[in-house]
Structures are given as structure tokens and as C-alpha cells.
Amino acid sequence: MIKFRNVTKIYPGSKQPALSDLTLEIDQGEFVFLVGPSGTGKSTLIKLLFREQLATGGQIFFHGRDIARLDKRQLLKHRRQIGMVFQDFRLLKQKTVFENVAFALEVLGRSTREINFKVPQVLEMVGLAGKEKSFPAELSGGEQQRVGVARALVKDPILLLADEPTGNLDRETSWQLMELFTDINRSGTTVIIATHAWDVVDRMQKRVLALENGRLVRDEKRGSYANEFQLI
Amino acid sequence: MNFNSFKYCLRQSFVSLRRNFWLAVATSCIIAVSLAILGGFLLLAVNARQLMGDIGTNVEICVFLYDNAEIEALEAEIGALEGVDNVRFVSKHEGLADFARSLGDESLLAGLEGDNNPLPNAFRVRASHTEAVPALAATIRTLPGVELVEYGAELISRLVKITGWLNSLFAGISALLAIGAVFLVITTIRLSVLARQEEIGIMKYLGASDWFIRFPFLLEGMAMGWQGTLAAVAALLAGYGRLADYLNRDTLAFFIRPVTAGEQLLPIYIGLVLLGTLLGGIGSVISIRKFLRV
Numbered sequence A: 001m002i003k004f005r006n007v008t009k010i011y012p013g014s015k016q017p018a019l020s021d022l023t024l025e026i027d028q029g030e031f032v033f034l035v036g037p038s039g040t041g042k043s044t045l046i047k048l049l050f051r052e053q054l055a056t057g058g059q060i061f062f063h064g065r066d067i068a069r070l071d072k073r074q075l076l077k078h079r080r081q082i083g084m085v086f087q088d089f090r091l092l093k094q095k096t097v098f099e100n101v102a103f104a105l106e107v108l109g110r111s112t113r114e115i116n117f118k119v120p121q122v123l124e125m126v127g128l129a130g131k132e133k134s135f136p137a138e139l140s141g142g143e144q145q146r147v148g149v150a151r152a153l154v155k156d157p158i159l160l161l162a163d164e165p166t167g168n169l170d171r172e173t174s175w176q177l178m179e180l181f182t183d184i185n186r187s188g189t190t191v192i193i194a195t196h197a198w199d200v201v202d203r204m205q206k207r208v209l210a211l212e213n214g215r216l217v218r219d220e221k222r223g224s225y226a227n228e229f230q231l232i
Numbered sequence B: 001m002n003f004n005s006f007k008y009c010l011r012q013s014f015v016s017l018r019r020n021f022w023l024a025v026a027t028s029c030i031i032a033v034s035l036a037i038l039g040g041f042l043l044l045a046v047n048a049r050q051l052m053g054d055i056g057t058n059v060e061i062c063v064f065l066y067d068n069a070e071i072e073a074l075e076a077e078i079g080a081l082e083g084v085d086n087v088r089f090v091s092k093h094e095g096l097a098d099f100a101r102s103l104g105d106e107s108l109l110a111g112l113e114g115d116n117n118p119l120p121n122a123f124r125v126r127a128s129h130t131e132a133v134p135a136l137a138a139t140i141r142t143l144p145g146v147e148l149v150e151y152g153a154e155l156i157s158r159l160v161k162i163t164g165w166l167n168s169l170f171a172g173i174s175a176l177l178a179i180g181a182v183f184l185v186i187t188t189i190r191l192s193v194l195a196r197q198e199e200i201g202i203m204k205y206l207g208a209s210d211w212f213i214r215f216p217f218l219l220e221g222m223a224m225g226w227q228g229t230l231a232a233v234a235a236l237l238a239g240y241g242r243l244a245d246y247l248n249r250d251t252l253a254f255f256i257r258p259v260t261a262g263e264q265l266l267p268i269y270i271g272l273v274l275l276g277t278l279l280g281g282i283g284s285v286i287s288i289r290k291f292l293r294v
């Protein structure tokens, strides 16, 4: 489903590549953790997939198509089928919680009936029932994060990209969210999560891609957060 | 864009207008002011043209006739000429009476009545617009039975020149004011869009098409433009109505007859409303253009 071939990303103005010579493959239905120290390119990898950024070198294929070559319409379609949880939330400040989540469906041209049915359901799932009418500025960091998650989940994406979706959450809520992600993964959605939550990664025994200084240093089918030797 | 999206956009524009209420009010006000200035100037222009026209058509063409002229046929013929507003026959008899009245002493002309009357029969012709006068005079002169045609040639030629000059001046200033209004409106709307630049970027990331993002802004802009111009037109109607009333009543201002005819004023008002609405919409679309490139 996803294929990186010798992908390099150098941000304009920086000499050090954020990602260098990355080659990897992710199949449909996989559940993948992206781990590694801060600044090693986890967010960059996700942004490349979402095509928020363009790779400097190499190619990224999504369903066999080079995503650097998508035209305007194909790019919209590409983004519409991906559920994205941004590390910095990116909520629409002028819209309420309900409207923020509903927007993901409105973009797809779904009916008001479907929206009124689905949005409360998803908000309930992420534990935000009762906050429908609040504006993002009136929410805590963790609550905003969950709005972002709800927005990504509500459209039943074929690929869920989540950049530190539990960064602002307590352990309890983090686990609940992870269960949600597992559920949605079971229903066929491919899930890629960048995270620092080592206990979660260790417990879940999913595929782990470890990055260091922009390079892929470890790819394990049922991996843990850290290399065993590092633990000692 | 399907029907659901359309409904959504429509609803969203209203919600957004409500949430950005004060910004929308400020924008509407600026649109109102700039279009009121333009509108006020257009009214001035219309009145100036009418004034020039009045002066011009008050200039009569005097057509003096031979005694053997066929008056009725001639009157019909002149009346049918292009650019003639009305034709009035002044018989020698009336002419003499007029003359006597203007002298103030009727006894001076005693003995000149009847067959001794030295004055010719005449037509007094009014043109419908100043520019037509010289050509009209030339045409009438060639008609049978016409002895002499007289009009204030000097005055007319000067009037025609001034009118032409004023027309270009007014057109120029109106164009400048209109362009100024366009820029002012676009700048104001850009401010309101700027405040939402980040949102537009996020919308693009969520897969919203350009038109899906643009449409609420377009409607919002049009609503602001529409409200603004309605206010401007209301102010013009009230202000100009009063002024016209005052001028019509005041005897000192007897030489100024303000334009009150609906068929002249209505196009200005309707044009302003259309222009304002259009400006609001176009301003919005232009303003968000560069934020859509994400």
C-alpha cells in the first residue's frame, strides 16, 4: 500500500537531512509505530505521506502511484481518504468541536443526517460528549488533541496517520485512544502512529519502525520501543 | 460540488457572518462610505448635466417667416424634425404685443398694428438638447417660407464645449472613485480573510476543494457588499431627497432644478447596489486566492 524508495528530505535552509535514504514498505491493514528520539524525522515521514511536504529525493508510492505526481484533484482525493491527527492539532478556531469534526464529513459532501448521526458517536468514543458546543480555545490540550483524533476517525479513513496522538493525555485516556486505534485497525484501516509513549508500544507488540538521525535503524514485526541492548 | 456541500456553504456563510460580526460591520461600513461617495458624485454629475442641458434648451431658435409661408405645414414639418422639443407659433400680432410689453410703453408703437405691423410671423423652436441646436438651425433655414433663423450661436457653441468637457471630467472622476472603492473594499476584505488564513490552510489539508472554501467567503463578501451599499443608497436617498426638496422650494436657488426623475436616479441606485454586492464577492475571492495555494 505504501512504499518509500530511497526517500530523502532536506528542509530548505538546513544542511542536515530530516530523513535520508529511507526505504520501507507498509501493507494494507498494518498497525505501525514510528519511534525514535525527538527530531529524528517521525513527523517529517508522516508529512511526506500526507503530502504536506514534498520529498527532496526518492519516491513515495501510495497504492502504486507516485504521490509527488498527483495533480490538484488527485491530491484532494489523496488527503480525503487519509485520517490525519496533527501533532499541533490544527483545529479550526472559528468552529465548535462539533463543527470541527463535522467538517471532515462536509468536505466529503456527506448529508446532514449522516453528520448528525456520526459526529456525536465519534465524540462519545473519544470522551468528548458534552463538549460539542465548545470552541477549541475553551478546551485543554488533551481535549483539543482528542478533537483532532475524532476528526480523523469520523470519516472511516483507509489510512490513519497520527502524530503523537497521546502527547497531551494521561495514561488512562491514552490507553482508551489506543484501543480505539486498534478497533479501527481491525476494521481494515492501516494505522501509522508516531509516538514517544514507550509503555504503549511495548505492550501492544505491533510493528515498530525506529528512526535515528533521519535513518531507519530498526524494523521489527512485533517490536518494542527501545532496542533490547539499549535497555540494559 | 453536490447539494449537501452547497447547503453547508450557505449555512456556513451565515454562521461566519455572525461570529465575525464586528469585522463584517466594519467592512460593510467601509463599503457603504466608499460607495456613498461614488454615488454622491454620480448624482452631482447627473445634475450638472441636466443644468447644462436646461441652459441649452432654454436657448430658443427664432425662425422668421415670409408673409406667404404656409404656417401649419411648416409647423408640422419643423415639429417632426429630429431633436425638436417643441415649436411655438408667434404671430406678428403677438410679436408686437410682446415687444410693446418689453418696451414698457405701449403708446410708442401706436399705429403699427394690423397691416402696418413691420414684424414677421415667427416660430420659436426649442431643441431637446443643446448639441442639436446648430444643426437644427441649419436645417430649418433651408425650408421653404423661412426668411431668417437666429439663435445664440456663440452661447451654444460654448455650452456644447463646456458640456463635453464636463462629461469627460465627470467620467474620469467617477472612474477614479470607482477604482478607489474597489481597492478599499478589497483591502478591507483581505483583512478579514487574513484573520482566517490559518483556517484556510487547515481546510485544504482536510481535503476541501478550492470552491468549497471559497464559496462561503464569496457569499459572505457579497452579503457585506450588499448591506454596505443598501446603507449607502439609503443615506443618498434621504440626503439627496432633502436637498432636492430644499432646492425646489427655495426661490433663491430657482436656477437649480435638481434631477428628481426616477428613470434617471433609479439606474444609479440599482447600479450602486449591484456594484457593491459584486465588489464584496469579487473582493473576497481575490483576497483568499493566495491562501489557497497549500
Ligand SMILES: Nc1ncnc2c1ncn2[C@@H]1O[C@H](COP(=O)(O)OP(=O)(O)OP(=O)(O)O)[C@@H](O)[C@H]1O
Binding pocket: A011, A012, A014, A018, A036, A037, A038, A039, A040, A041, A042, A043, A044, A045, A087
Ligand atoms: N518546517 C521545517 N523547516 C525546517 N526544518 C524542519 C521543519 N520541520 C522539521 N524540521 C527539522 O527536521 C528534523 C526532523 O523533524 P521532525 O519534526 O520530523 O522530528 P520528530 O521526529 O517528529 O520530532 P518530535 O518527536 O520532537 O516530534 C528536525 O531537525 C527539525 O528541526
Ligand SMILES: [Mg+2]
Binding pocket: A042, A043, A044, A087, A163, A194
Ligand atoms: Mg514530531
